[in-house]
Amino acid sequence: MSTDSKIVTVPKNGQVCLGKKYAGRHARLEFLSENQVVITFGQFIPADHTSFFTEEAEKKLKKFGEYEKIPPKNNSVEKLKASSKVKK
Numbered sequence: 001m002s003t004d005s006k007i008v009t010v011p012k013n014g015q016v017c018l019g020k021k022y023a024g025r026h027a028r029l030e031f032l033s034e035n036q037v038v039i040t041f042g043q044f045i046p047a048d049h050t051s052f053f054t055e056e057a058e059k060k061l062k063k064f065g066e067y068e069k070i071p072p073k074n075n076s077v078e079k080l081k082a083s084s085k086v087k088k
Contacts, residue, residue, distance in 0.1 A: 010016055022041065030038040045053060 008016055018039075025041050026044055028040045028042070028044060030040070032038060051057060
């Protein structure tokens with residue numbers, strides 16, 4: 001891990017350039033205090049997508065994938081129609 005540091009003066013518009021090396025990447029800015037900001041680059045999960053990354057969701061997805069292993073039944077269309085009708 002590199003510990004390069006650089007001192008810059010923040011211009012009037014409040015923007016600081018990190019350089020093209022970081023262009024297009026997602027960054028999380030943590031404002032720890034008035035004098036300290038931590039920038040972390042990475043992939044971040046939107047709050048409304050967090051339920052897809054739980055242990056329960058992983059189990060459900062794995063169980064769903066097991067259906068591919070079940071061979072299809074040899075049913076005729078007429079047989080399926082007959083079994084779906086409501087009997088009086």
